[in-house]
Amino acid sequence: MLHRPILHSLSNVLLSYRNLTVSFGGPKLLDDAGLTIAKRERICLLGRNGEGKSTLLRILNGEVQPDKGEIESIPNLRVGKLEQEVPTALDGTVFEIVAQGLGQAAETIAQYHHLLHEIGERPEDENVAAQLDDLQHELDQTDGWALEHKVENILDRVELDGDLEFASLSGGNKRRTLLARALIAEPHILLLDEPTNHLDIPGIQWLEEFLRKTDIALLFVSHDRAFIQRVGNKILDLDRGQLTRWECDYDTYLERKAELLAGEAKQQAVFDKKLAEEEVWIRKGIQARRTRNEGRVRSLKKMREERAQRRDLQGKAKLDLSDAQLSGRKVISVDDISYTWNDQPLIENFSTTIWRGDKIGIVGLNGSGKTTLLNLLLKEIDPGSGTVTHGTKLEVAYFDQHRAQLDEKLSVAENVHPAGEMVCINGKPRHILSYLQDFLFTPHVSRSPITKLSGGERARLLLAKLFLQPANVLVLDEPTNDLDIETVELLEERLLEYSGTLLMVSHDRSFLNNVVTSTIALEGDGRIEEYVGGCDTWLENHRAKVGQPKKAKEKTAPSPQAATPDIPKRTLSNKEREALKTLPAEIENMEAEMNALSNRMASAEYYQSSDNDPLADAKKLESLENQILEAYEELEQLEELTR
Incomplete structure (x- = not known):
């Protein structure tokens, strides 16, 4: 059994593993390895094919139990995962697939969304209208409207139309849908296994920008060097069962890892030479064996054990193309x-x-x-x-x-x-x-x-x-x-x-x-x-032609009135009525706080004081801007329901 103490809630660390060991009956994929993930880190997990990268992601997602290991985590840690391959058996609209990430609450919301479409196509169908009315009542009682709004917000962030059938999407937009499904549960840690597979280049660039702006901690596996350099701010190297953490970007990691391997090779060469000399000594004739140093013999045995336990660096593949006759010019x-x-x-x-x-x-x-x-x-x-x-x-x-x-x-x-x-x-x-x-x-x-x-x-x-x-x-x-x-x-x-x-x-x-x-x-x-x-010139031209990314479809949270005039107007829940009263004052307070902070950061004196933290305040400013925007959207939707 794994010991699972809880990290202090004020710590930046979300999850910490010690002595993590996995073998599956063969060489250890993880050999007493350690791992720590903290808030807002974007960690790229690197390693050769077959080293165990996907296995580590499955352990962190609870799909595989390690042979050994001790884990500490914050209370109620939520982990989301974007799989390497798109599932082939997913049916339904984009909205319904994303709502699945909410668990049991998703069924009512998805059914309501589905009936909205039906009543739009068949407004005269009294049976559908009655079902819709029942669902509206259920959502009123369970605060389901907030969850529906949550799905709409996520779809807006990933720039997808929730009404489209999932099966009709391109491979890239299917990946976006699955990303939205992983994000809807608001994970503390998001795991991504080869997230750029099946994406076109503009899609990869969109994903880069999206992930760079998120506050969620990321652990991702990728072979795309440009993506790694753009997104990752930490490197986790899985090599011969050991996890080594590098506090740098990918290009710096490459330089430091090359120096480390060169130093390791020199140390091993010295060790192997010494071992060879000792093996020659132990095999000398009977007279030498009578006078040999027993401490030296014990040292040789220890060296043999150390050499037997060493896991040599896996060799590189050799890709040699077979020659053919020359083609015509x-x-x-x-x-x-x-x-x-x-x-x-x-x-x-x-x-x-x-x-x-x-x-x-x-x-x-x-x-x-x-x-x-x-x-x-x-x-x-x-x-x-x-x-x-x-x-x-x-x-x-x-x-x-x-x-x-x-x-x-x-x-x-x-x-x-x-x-x-x-x-x-x-x-x-x-x-x-x-x-x-x-x-x-x-x-x-x-x-x-x-x-x-x-x-x-x-x-x-x-x-x-x-x-x-x-x-x-x-x-x-x-x-x-x-x-x-x-x-x-x-x-x-x-x-x-x-x-x-x-x-x-x-x-x-x-x-x-x-x-x-x-x-x-x-x-x-x-x-x-x-x-x-x-491809760089094409990308520059493509960006110039399309301009800033546009949303696939501007959406607001659907209301019965917006769907069809034949649907009776629903009443606001108590929570919504309270929000309608308090939101204007909250927006005013946030705008005042944002303006005050912005003015402070605009002055020269701000940067002369060591008490100020420009990086933290810039993040706070961005967070306030996002909160104000979301509050305005919520207020507009509530006002729409009262008209």
């Missing part, structure tokens, strides 16, 4: 192609020429047609008009973001090479198990089914399968999803060395900027633009 010619899907133009009058050695990134909003453009370029589908012409001697290898090329019924080795034990790499034979070790798969794992592999391990497996195929045109659709950062950086190196032609869809800004020589951007409504270099 002109790889793909595109002449005035157009393509329409569901009567919506995805591509209109697009022409380009792709030459041998080009490394092209394809970017755009979710649903803009990036994968469709790839399939058109590969002649997997035909354009509605125009032509796509391939050059000579093309050998194409394709990385599918959905990993449909992997067969769940086969082992790791069989998925890569189902025919025999030997593979051919650049004309040289190698055993399949040896080849898979380059991708960090042990012989035991290579013989096992792929069902137990993590998302990152599946991505590495698909790369192993892909790189076995000689290719002079490499097509990658979201190749970095779920990969650890070291493997992403190694993939970058190999793609930079690759002499063939590269076509790549990705939302990883650092990856695109480091690899591609030009960018094709799908702007929407069929428009396509081409840019030299990575």
